[in-house]
Amino acid sequence: MSAVVDLGREDKRLLLRLARASLHEAAAGRPAPRAQTLHDDGFAAPLLQPRGVFVSLHTRSSHRLRGCIGCLEPRHPLVEAVIENAHASATRDPRFDPVRPDEVEQLEIEISVLGPMLDVNDAREIQVGRDGVGVSQNGRRGVLLPQVPVQLGWDRDTLLENVCLKAELPADAWRRGAAIQRFEAAVFSESLTPSSTDAES
Secondary structure (H helix, E strand, O other): OOOOOOOOOHHHHHHHHHHHHHHHHHOOOOOOHHHHHHOOOOHHHHHHHOOEEEEEEEEEOOEEEEEEEEEEEOOEEEHHHHHHHHHHHHHHOOOOOOHHHHHHHHHEEEEHHHEEOOOOOOHHHHHOOOOEEEEEEEOOOEEEEEHHHHHHOOOOHHHHHHHHHOOOOOOOHHHOOOOOEEEEEEEOOOOOOOOOOOOOO
16 A cells, blocks of 8 residues: 555545535534445545545634544545545534534535554654654554644654644653654645646646
8 A cells, every 4th residue: 555545636626525515414414425426427446445534624714623533544445434534524523513504615625545554663754744643552542644733833843742642641652652653644625626627737
């Protein structure tokens, strides 16, 4: 399995469309739709491979996080994982109230398709901007996506400290025996993915 899944522009547009359809269903109080009911022309091979994926919702006006749920392990085909996690981001993120119908059009969707989780023996292996990071110890686990430290201007140590805090571990747990993993991701969103009317490069 490659470090970062190779998705074409059309694949990304389709995944974002499926995620938005699932978001609409979630806000309306309906269950997550099936992929085949949203797109009956079949799916390209990369979209049918099991992949870990996170779906993030941000407000368009202020780019504040409104929900983010995902799965680290590649248990389901990518199309299904995107639909399920878009629905979960709108309804099951414990940090937020469920998304209301009147909010849907004010939210932007960002999808992070994960590469494999790689064990880290030396923290210097981690490259800010390339790698997401997971830290685990004593049954607790925290994960931060690759784009987070870039958005917040963190260096490597700050990233590791914050992922430890997210796991509800001491900030220096990564120096004291916590297991560290890194992963790459293909990250794309509605505002950064050209529409179907744009010219192909």
